[in-house]
Amino acid sequence: MFRIDEVNLYDELGLEKIKELSRAFYTKVYADKDPEFRGMFPDDMEMAIQNQYEFFAQRLGGLPLYSARKGHPALRARHAHFHITRRHAERWLGYMRNAMTEVGIPDDARGRLDEFLTDTAYFMQNVNDDGSRIY
Numbered sequence: 001m002f003r004i005d006e007v008n009l010y011d012e013l014g015l016e017k018i019k020e021l022s023r024a025f026y027t028k029v030y031a032d033k034d035p036e037f038r039g040m041f042p043d044d045m046e047m048a049i050q051n052q053y054e055f056f057a058q059r060l061g062g063l064p065l066y067s068a069r070k071g072h073p074a075l076r077a078r079h080a081h082f083h084i085t086r087r088h089a090e091r092w093l094g095y096m097r098n099a100m101t102e103v104g105i106p107d108d109a110r111g112r113l114d115e116f117l118t119d120t121a122y123f124m125q126n127v128n129d130d131g132s133r134i135y
Contacts, residue, residue: 002112002115002116002119003112003115003116004059004112004113004115004116006112007061007112008060008061009060009061009109009112009113010057010060010061011062012106012109015053015062017103017105018053018056018057018060018062019049019053020103021053021100021105022049022050022052022053022056023049024098024099024102024103025095025096026045026049028095028098029041029048032091032095036083036088037088040084051070054066054069054070055073058073059073059116075120075124076124076126079124080126080135082126083126083131084124084125084126084127085125085127085128086122086125086129088125089124089125090121092121096117097114
């Protein structure tokens with residue numbers, strides 16, 4: 001169980017703040033110059049934003065927007081075709097942490113989200129530094 005499960009962050013933050021967070025995050029991602037990292041994200045930034053805010057809204061205690069549109073999140077399966085390294089996970093987390101600060105996510109909520117997102121980012125890693133597949 002994560003600390004995000006102890007409270008309803010959806011009720012605390014609201015859908016508009018979650019959308020704002022996703023937009024701030026993806027603005028950073030789509031400005032990234034590393035083709036290996038940037039290449040893991042779809043060409044359509046608006047779709048990426050929608051996927052993320054719907055997932056976050058659902059995971060943080062709101063309506064099942066993501067599942068209603070796309071089915072079970074199955075994050076690992078949906079990302080398995082990408083080569084996600086520790087460096088990619090750390091870059092993703094850096095952008096997300098900057099976005100949380102930029103949009104003014106309150107400290108307690110930011111701490112809860114950071115714990116969950118850190119675990120999730122490293123869970124998604126499927127390639128070791130030497131290039132060998134983890135799963």
